Structure formats: C-alpha cells, structure tokens
Amino acid sequence: LGALNIGSRPAKRKSNAGVTALRAIPWIFAWTQSRFHLPVWLGIAEGFQRVKEQGKLETLREMYRTWPFFRVTMDLIEMVLAKADPTVARLYEKELVEDQYHAFGEQLRKALRSTIDIVLEVTEHPDLLTSQTTNGGQGSINTLKDKLAMRSIYLTPLNIIQVENLKRLRDIEDGKVDTKGYVPVMPWAKQMLSLHVSKDYYHAAVSDTLIITMKGIAAGMQNTG
Structure with a gap:
C-alpha cells in the first residue's frame, strides 16, 4: 500500500513494524481490497443480538423507520455488506494465510453472515439493498x-x-x-x-x-x- 504514494503520511507509524503499526486509513483500505470490510461490520451482530434477546428488536426497527441518523447509518452498513464477498476473501486466506489460521477465517465469514442476517432483521429488507413495498411484497432492486x-x-x-x-x-x-x-x-x-x-x-x-x-x-x- 505504501508504494501507491497517495497518503499524506507513511502507511505505518514505524517502517520496520508489523501489521499492528498500520495507520487507520491503510488498515481500512487493505480490508476493502480483499472485499471483506471487517472493520465496518465486526461487532454489529453481537450488539444487535443482545438487544434482540432483551426483546427490543421492534425498538431497533422503529429507530430505523423514524430516526434519520440511525437509518442513514444502517443504510451505509448495508451498502458495505453488499460489497463484501466472502468467496474472494477466502481466496486470499487460502493462498496467502498459514493453514493454522484458516479455522479463524471461517469463523469470521460466519460472523459476516450473522451480521447480514441481523441487519436485514432490523431493516426488514428481504435482501441487501432491496426495499420492501408498502403491500408487503418485494420491492424494486x-x-x-x-x-x-x-x-x-x-x-x-x-x-x-x-x-x-x-x-x-x-x-x-x-x-x-x-x-x-x-x-x-x-x-x-x-x-x-x-x-x-x-x-x-x-x-x-x-x-x-x-x-x-x-x-x-x-x-x-x-x-x-
């Protein structure tokens, strides 16, 4: 990423350090390249699931329907989830990551699926980036x-x-x-x-x-x- 020469600062805080020294922008950029977008959605499923278990799923749905800030935030999350491709992410894992970490990669892909499911529950959309019609049918793509x-x-x-x-x-x-x-x-x-x-x-x-x-x-x- 540093070879692109597009940032105002070096990609890493210390040139000889590992991935933990990456600055925020190249960190997000790298996950975008592999089309997994982990920093965007990680933790959302756990948070919403806890609210759901407390019997407050309808509260989240009402927030999405009536609160513009929450709706815009959820729409942005939904957009990034639609851009994610776990099959492509798995290719990076298979070809570039040591075998001992493959099980962890599978856990993360399951977490992505769980995040998509709970986001659709909150937005009440039949699929990502697909709206619901007023009569309850599937809306236009x-x-x-x-x-x-x-x-x-x-x-x-x-x-x-x-x-x-x-x-x-x-x-x-x-x-x-x-x-x-x-x-x-x-x-x-x-x-x-x-x-x-x-x-x-x-x-x-x-x-x-x-x-x-x-x-x-x-x-x-x-x-x-």
Whole structure:
C-alpha cells in the first residue's frame, strides 16, 4: 500500500513494524481490497443480538423507520455488506494465510453472515439493498445493487491477479525466485520497468501489477478507506 504514494503520511507509524503499526486509513483500505470490510461490520451482530434477546428488536426497527441518523447509518452498513464477498476473501486466506489460521477465517465469514442476517432483521429488507413495498411484497432492486453486480464481474479477476502477485512478491522477498533471468521482450516495457526503484525487471513487473490491481479494485469498490 505504501508504494501507491497517495497518503499524506507513511502507511505505518514505524517502517520496520508489523501489521499492528498500520495507520487507520491503510488498515481500512487493505480490508476493502480483499472485499471483506471487517472493520465496518465486526461487532454489529453481537450488539444487535443482545438487544434482540432483551426483546427490543421492534425498538431497533422503529429507530430505523423514524430516526434519520440511525437509518442513514444502517443504510451505509448495508451498502458495505453488499460489497463484501466472502468467496474472494477466502481466496486470499487460502493462498496467502498459514493453514493454522484458516479455522479463524471461517469463523469470521460466519460472523459476516450473522451480521447480514441481523441487519436485514432490523431493516426488514428481504435482501441487501432491496426495499420492501408498502403491500408487503418485494420491492424494486436498488440501482446500486445492479451496479455492484456489474462491477463484480471485473473486480474478481483483479482480486485473483492481486493474490497471485502478492505470492510472487513474497517469493521475491524470501529469495525463492531468481529474478535476474527475466528480461522484458518489448522495448517499451523494458524502458518503463528500468525506472523502478528496485532496478530489477521482474520485481518491477510484479510491483507495478500489484499497484494496478489496487487502483482497479479501489475504483470498483468506490469507497477505499
């Protein structure tokens, strides 16, 4: 993320520190890239479930119907939940995360499903971004829902390319690949990649590809952090 050079400050508070040193904006940006949006929805299901167990679900529904602030907040949450794709998130986990953490990833995906269920209970929508008609039938699909479905067709290939190049970048950093054997065939590509700070064609190609996927996914998601 730091290679994008789009922030006013470094992505991390300490350059040699781990993920815990990430600032808030790149933290959110990273979860947006994997299309899981964890910081947005984590904890909502537990909070609403407790209110429901206290017999106050109807209070939440009334708040959604009558209180503009709560309604707007819930609509924003619903929008982000509609952008989440647990299948894509699982791809990142499968290819980039150690096996010992996969069970935890499954727990988080179940938590996402629980969050969607309780949000729909509160809003009384039949599905995410789908309104309810006055006669109780299913309403028209929100225009945003159509747009998200259309964008997803183009976003998923970018996620797959991103995962593959993240693996390649890790292999480079771990010294598992001989990068010196790669030389671009096209003169223009060779000239462009020679400008990379690493002065290594293969490293430059992988890094530039990653940056392109990040920009593409951010443009498709429309909210980056």
